[in-house]
Structure formats: structure tokens, C-alpha cells
Amino acid sequence: MLIFTIVFLLVLFVLYKLMLIVPMREVHVIERLGKFRTVLEPGFHFLIPFFDRVAYRHDTREQVLDVPPQSCISKDNTQLEVDGLVYLKVMDGKLASYGIENYRMAAVNLAQTTMRSEIGKLTLSETFSERDRLNESIVREIDKASDPWGIKVLRYEIKNISPSRHVIHTLEKQMEAERRKRAEITLASAEKAAMINMSEGERQEAINISEGQKQKRINEAKGTAAEIAIIAKAKAEGMNMVAQALAVQGGTDAMNMQLKEQFIKQVGNILEQAEVSVVPAELARLEGFFEGMDKVTQGLAPKA
Template sequence: MWTIILVLVGLALFILYKMFIVVEMREEVILERFGKYRETLKPGLHFLIPFVDRVAYRQEIREQVIDVPHQKCITSDNIEVEVDGIIYVKVMDAYKASYGINDYKLASINLAQTTMRSEVGKITLDDTFSERDKMNEAIVEELDKASDPWGVKVMRYEIKDIQPSEDIVLTMEKQMEAEREKRAEITESTGERDARINVSAGKRQGAILLSEGEREKRINEANGQAREMELLAEATAYGIERIADAIAQPGGSLAVKMRLTEQYIDEFEGIVENANVSVLPVEAANLKTFFEGAAQISNQTNPS
């Protein structure tokens, strides 16, 4: 008797359990009646008809993170790299996510891998490191188009890692080392060139200053010589002017002649003394006496 009662109580509790369902805030539930879609249950408490209604699917409506495994891709310059990433998706329509595709997570992973291989094949190895944002946007665009019938929205895609093969890594390291050496040589040669330019510029400036100094010196010397000649000319002109004034005075002309005669006689005596001459005319010997007498007569005739 107690056994039957316990069985009936357990059956009642089971039926009562089947009559109610609690949908959590983070999900939506697909309800089927006799195997046919009935409705989509929103978060809250819902009543079910036992053995008639059943919960077919529970869909997570929060944004989900799906890891995309490593895959090998070939770049446009025929270099093999391994790429992995992360997809962020969100179920927008629980009905489509339940009946539009068998497993939208697996489909998203496979589609992401296919799109990634296609995008990597369009660029070179060097561009795979600098064009990540563009590749992410292209993959999101392609995934979003394909996932629309699934009721799933691809929020974003992020490339986690791009790993070339070991041989390529060694080659890249050698290339980077060569590039560093090249930049060092360029920097060193540029420094030497700048040093030579500075030295030559200094020498040129020094030569320019030296030539300018020499030019100023010559200009100053020329100006000094010109001034000296000018002063000498002025003094000579002044002396000649004084002589002319003196000549213009009464008896000045005779005095000039007498002075010239005296200079002539003095010079002639010097020539005669230094010359090897043993015979001279008597007129030449008495010439000085003649002129001295003439001078005395002139002085008596023209007293001052």
C-alpha cells in the first residue's frame, strides 16, 4: 500500500515538474508540441502540457566567444603561416539558430577558417602583420553575410597569432639583422659625410674671411697711398704756387735764372772732378766767375 502511494506521489511530482519551466535571463527556449515548433519562451516561468509539450532547444542569447583553431595558410608570396583567431557571435533569433543550421558554432569556425585562408592568400607575409585590422573586417563581413540565415550575428573577429614556419623565421631574422647593419652603415656614412661637409664649410668660411681681410687690407693700403699722393701733390702744388708767386715779383725771373746757373755750375764741377779729363776750355773754367759777376751786377741794379 505504501509503495503504491509513494509511486503515485512521485508520479504526481514528476507531472508537476513537467508542467512548469523556468527560463533564465541569459537564454531563450524553443518549445515544441507533438514535434512541431510551438513558440519561443522568453525568460520567466512558463506552463507546459505534460507529455505534449517539450523543450527542444535552449539558445544562449549572450555574446559568445568561439576559439578558431590553428590553420595553415599560404600567402600571395607562397609562404606558409599558421593563423588562429577568436570569433565573437550572438544569437539574434533563437528560432533560426535552432532550425536554420545544425551547429552554428561549428559552422562559424569552419567559415572563419575558409575566409581566413582566402584573405591571407591575397597579401604577402609582410602585410599579414600590418593588415590585421583589414583582414578582421573582411572576415567579419563575410561571416555576417553567411550567418544571417542562421539568426546569428558575428560581432567581431580577432586574429590571435600569425606564426610563420621556422625556416621563414630564421630568414626573417637574418633579413632584419642585415637591415639593421644597413641602417648602421647608412647612419655612419651620413655622419662622416656631414663631418666632411662641416669641415669643408669651415675651411671655405675661413678662406672667405681671409680673402675679405686681404681685400680690406689692400683697400686700406691703396687708400693710404692715394691719400699720401694727394697730400704730396697738394704740397708740390703749393710749393710751385709759392715759386710762381715769387717769380712774378720784380727781379724774380732773373733770380730763377741765377739759381739755375748756379746749380748748373755746381753739377758741372762735379762732373769735371769725377771725369778723367785733363784739358778743358778756358771759358768753362771762368764760367762760374762770369755768372757770379752777373749776379752781383743784378743785385746792384735791383736792390731789395
């Protein structure tokens, strides 16, 4: 019974060494007697017990490696602390096993050195504004260097770019000055626009006033012309009627009578309103006649 148990366990051990199931997310590197034999893809496989062994197992999914923070110097001699993430994938299990000792550590170190080199080509402001281009440059350089390792660098993402405290203080002052400058520019632009609007308003007001005065004078001139025309027309019609009346028999006598009445009426008005004695010419001559007769009478009287 003991022998049967030992034989059964030995058979199970041989079967365990004979059969190999590779999971879907992995590839296995097989060595035969210490020498590379093949790379097994996911699925069921048979091995030669005691000759074949699984030397390496690699995850074929995309892997994310954390790049620790490191100090970098920008083109304008500004000290920065930068960290990031590198995304890679194993493309060749054989090269990933024998091309490099530890491709994860190598990828992280290469990402750090490449990041320092690329940041040294940019100024401080460019490291913030050109982050996408910086990521692309780092991916391109890492992928070129890691090609013999059997891995593919898919992308690189910078997480944080942290300047030193002194640089942050300087940047804060610069941003404050920039905001003050923009505020002053905005205020000056507003004042300029207000002055322009006021001058345009005054100009338009002056134009409107001059147009109104011009139209007023035109209207007054038209009214005066119309009035003169109406008066002239009325006078012409009156003269015409007078001429027609004089042509009729007895018209001249009627005209003379009308003139005498008007004369008497005007003389009466003058006598009422005048502050001095106004006497018609005929009455003046009559008064002079009586004064002369009085003087003659006084001359003829006998002297005592």
C-alpha cells in the same frame, strides 16, 4: 495523508511545468508535441504541461570562441601556423536551433577554412602588415555564410602567426641584412653630409679670405690716396707760402741765403760720410792752379 501528499506533489509538478521564467541573458525555444511553437524572450511565461517543453536554450550575450591553430600556405608558398578568436552572437533562436546542428562548432570550422583561403591570397609580409584587412575579410566571409544559422559574427581577431623554424631563420637573416643595409646607407649619408659641410666651410673660408684681402687692398689704397692728398696739399701750401715770401721785399736774398746754407750743410755731410776724397769745384780749380804754378817754377829753375 498519503493521498494528500501525492496530490500536493502532483500539483507542484503541474505548476512547475506550467510556469517558466526565462533569464535576462537567454532565449528559450518551445516545442509543442515535438513541433516548433515559439521563442520565449526573458520574463515570466505559462506553458501547457505535458504538451509544451523547452527544446533549446540559447545565450544571447556575445560569445568568444577559440579557433585552434592550423597550418596555412601563403601566396609565396610559406607555411604558417595561425590561430585566432571569433566573436559571435545569437540573433535568431529558431534558426540557431534548427538551421544548424552546432553553430559554435560550425563557426569555428568556417573561421578556419576562411582563414586558410584569405591567407592564401597574401604573401608572408602582407600577413603581418595587413592583419586588420585580413580580419575584416574573414568576418565578412563568415558572416555571409552564417546568416542562415541565426547568428551574427561581430569580429575576428588573429592571435598568432607563426612561420616554421626555417622561415624564421630566413627572416632573421633578411632582417639582419636589412639592418646592415640601413646602417651602411646611414653611414654613407653621414659621410656625404660631412663632405658637403667641409666643402661649404672651405668655400666660405676662401670667400671670407678673399673678401678680407679685397677690403685690405681697398683700405690700403684709400690710406695711400689720403696720404698723397695730404702731402700734395702740404706741398702746395708750402709752395704758396714760399711764393708769398719771395714776393715780399728781401725775400729773394733770404731765399738765396737759405739755399747756400743747405748747400754747405749737404756738402759737409757728404765729406763726412764719403769713403773717397770729394772736393768742391772751386777748391778743385784752386788746387789745379797751385799744381800748375809749381810745374812752371820747376821749369824755370837753372839746371846744374
